[in-house]
Amino acid sequence: MKSIAPLLFAAFAWAAPTLASAQAPAKPDLAKGQAIANQVCVACHTVDGSRGTPANPIIAGQHPEYLVKQLQEFKSGKRQNAVMAGFAATLSDEDMRNVAAFYAGREARPGAATNKDTIRLGERIYRGGIAEKSVPACAGCHGPAGSGIPSQYPRLSGQHFDYTEAQMIAFRSGARVNLQMNPIAARMSDVEIKAVSDYIAGLR
Template identity: 45%
Template sequence: MNKLLISLLVSFGISGFAFAEGDAAAGQDKAAVCFGCHGADGNSTAPTFPKLAGQSAGYIVKQLSDIKGGVRQSPLMMGFAAGLSDQDMQDLAAFFSGLDVKAGETDPAKAELGKEIYVSGLQDKGVAACAACHGPAGEGNALANFPALKGQYAAYVDSQLKAFASGARANDPNGMMRDLAKKLSDAEMAAVASYIEGLK
């Protein structure tokens, strides 16, 4: 069984669907409407919008599909996702996944706690290490559709952790992120989010 077939089977088994490979050049042409929020190089200029550069194609496709289908609530993105075909999503994902993410900086005051949570987790609270799913350098796990986190804005990561904790965001496999996030305090969320922004 070749690597592509294995990848498709794993993607189907975890995320509920498989996707074909997109065309990055076509995706670049289609991405002009995305640039205002996410940047022409996939590195958004506003910390409330996620950086898409370097994100796995499968994860981008899943999020767009979830938003279009109403599984992930995002009133701002819904207007954009609603008109996308499956091929559009694949092409956009191919384009953004091929770009380089720009890392930010970790707040020194939050670095120690943030690193502890990311690398080791919090055993006393039953919080697993972020690195277990998202990789030691935040590179993610494309086969499992676990997103790359490295360099992502702290403000965006913090907002998503809060959304998972409250249940406002509920498109995580088997509620994994919801179960984890609700065990974190606001200070712990802020710390690990800041640590993630500085990952390179």
């Protein structure tokens, strides 16, 4: 009886690259991402994702994995925002990867803190937390310079004060669900949220 080992090896050798190519996502297409940005995102996030309306986030230079995750959550309804849900609903997973890669490649222009009376408080919270309230330092997850960690924590440096404050308040109320941020924001006062949000705006 002939051995079937050569046949099995041949079958495996043919299937292995096929399976690998099926599992590996295609490399993002920056041209397609830019086209989506210009058609869909530009009104709220500007052409390069930087320093638009303060109520909307700066997404230039943001980690692409984080941007894709947020778009997927808007589309699924896990993250609530009527405007973004409508836009995200039109995007495929490939579209999301393309547009996220495009914005991740843009350079965010630096911002500035504006409230000199709370800058020290904001810095203390960002770098050291609030020990008496068991609030950890923001830098522990988002980095000393606010650069974040890809796939885990977003870049914060230079983010609009208005946007950061609004998200912290949403985390505190539970309107935006995040298992890590909800209990942290819940222990922070309005003054503390404003101070750290303003400090983040000037972080670089």
